[in-house]
Amino acid sequence: MLNIDLTGRRALVAGVADDAGYGFAIAKSLAEAGASVVVGTWPPALNIFLNLLERGKMDASRALASGAKLEFERIYPLDAAFTTLAEAPADIRENKRYKDTGDFSIDGLATRLVSDFGERPLDILVHSLANGPEVKKPLLETSRAGYLTAMSVSAYSLVAMLARFAPLMRPGGSAVSLTYMASERVIPGYGGGMSSAKAALESDTRVLAFEAGRRFGCRVNTISAGPLASRAASAIGIIEKMVEYVAENAPLTDKLAASEVGDVAAFLSSPLASAITGNTVYVDKGYHAMGMAVPPESASTR
Ligand SMILES: NC(=O)c1ccc[n+]([C@@H]2O[C@H](COP(=O)([O-])OP(=O)(O)OC[C@H]3O[C@@H](n4cnc5c(N)ncnc54)[C@H](O)[C@@H]3O)[C@@H](O)[C@H]2O)c1
Numbered sequence: 001m002l003n004i005d006l007t008g009r010r011a012l013v014a015g016v017a018d019d020a021g022y023g024f025a026i027a028k029s030l031a032e033a034g035a036s037v038v039v040g041t042w043p044p045a046l047n048i049f050l051n052l053l054e055r056g057k058m059d060a061s062r063a064l065a066s067g068a069k070l071e072f073e074r075i076y077p078l079d080a081a082f083t084t085l086a087e088a089p090a091d092i093r094e095n096k097r098y099k100d101t102g103d104f105s106i107d108g109l110a111t112r113l114v115s116d117f118g119e120r121p122l123d124i125l126v127h128s129l130a131n132g133p134e135v136k137k138p139l140l141e142t143s144r145a146g147y148l149t150a151m152s153v154s155a156y157s158l159v160a161m162l163a164r165f166a167p168l169m170r171p172g173g174s175a176v177s178l179t180y181m182a183s184e185r186v187i188p189g190y191g192g193g194m195s196s197a198k199a200a201l202e203s204d205t206r207v208l209a210f211e212a213g214r215r216f217g218c219r220v221n222t223i224s225a226g227p228l229a230s231r232a233a234s235a236i237g238i239i240e241k242m243v244e245y246v247a248e249n250a251p252l253t254d255k256l257a258a259s260e261v262g263d264v265a266a267f268l269s270s271p272l273a274s275a276i277t278g279n280t281v282y283v284d285k286g287y288h289a290m291g292m293a294v295p296p297e298s299a300s301t302r
Helices: 020-030 043-054 106-117 144-168 194-216 239-248 258-268
Strands: 011-012 036-041 071-079 121-128 171-178 219-226 279-281
Touching: 011 258, 020 036, 020 171, 020 258, 036 043, 036 171, 043 071, 071 106, 071 258, 106 144, 144 171, 144 194, 171 194, 171 258, 194 219, 219 239, 219 258
Parallel strands: 011 036, 011 121, 036 071, 121 171, 171 219, 219 279
Antiparallel strands: none
């Protein structure tokens, strides 16, 4: 049998703070395939996440097929807006949610990984985070600061993370990020420069695949996922409508499950995908292939 076997590999999943998003689903699929998983969690969400874990609120979603429970080898604080701690302004560093977390920058996380697990601690990087403070505003009304924050947190962070983490990877390393088709088609309501950030992320995926491939032998891919009512997506305000619209108009009409994205991420991170790099892989029930909404009279489901 052809298996996804990640036994003995370690994954860093950046962007997990509950069990509702793609990051959690990917962490779970990676663990199902045998990988050990460490996560990077945004400091403002860290305590809530730790509480949920401690109080057993996520036990049901942590159940693995083997009967074991998904365990995170480490949970590190990470604010991907900062490559180094020195870049973080004083009001952030002194903020009550940040001040006791230690070095929460990308660089700080890399240093902790090396001190916890040695010089080459990593095989798999998953970038599953985004933030656009003005996501509800049309692009025409987006401020320069809002636009640049969306780009910084949602796109540049992948560049910074790969620069810091690819050298820590063992041979056969892989990086996967999450994008959305608003990068290439207009999705009304997905504003604030988030569409621009996803376009940058996809373009950077190709360039980083070339550069990190040549330099570190690391593969870089991005998954263009269909809409999911995660915590982040709920901030857009119209996520339920987006989910419904896709289910009504995609070639496959059953609702997209986060685990389906998780399984593709596990495949892309595995040796089975050793020749796949620089790709945007659609995991969206085929919705990206459509050029017109399904007229009600021809709507048919199985
Ligand atoms: N939900 C969707 O419909 C959808 C569709 C396509 C792509 N995506 C992408 O999937 C990825 C994961 O998002 P999700 O929808 O699963 O939501 P999510 O809420 O599970 O994940 C987003 C995570 O980003 C973290 N985050 C925000 N700012 C951060 C920062 N500065 N530093 C570190 N972490 C930060 C949040 O704490 C959260 O854990 C994102 O890149 C998102 O754009 C989502």
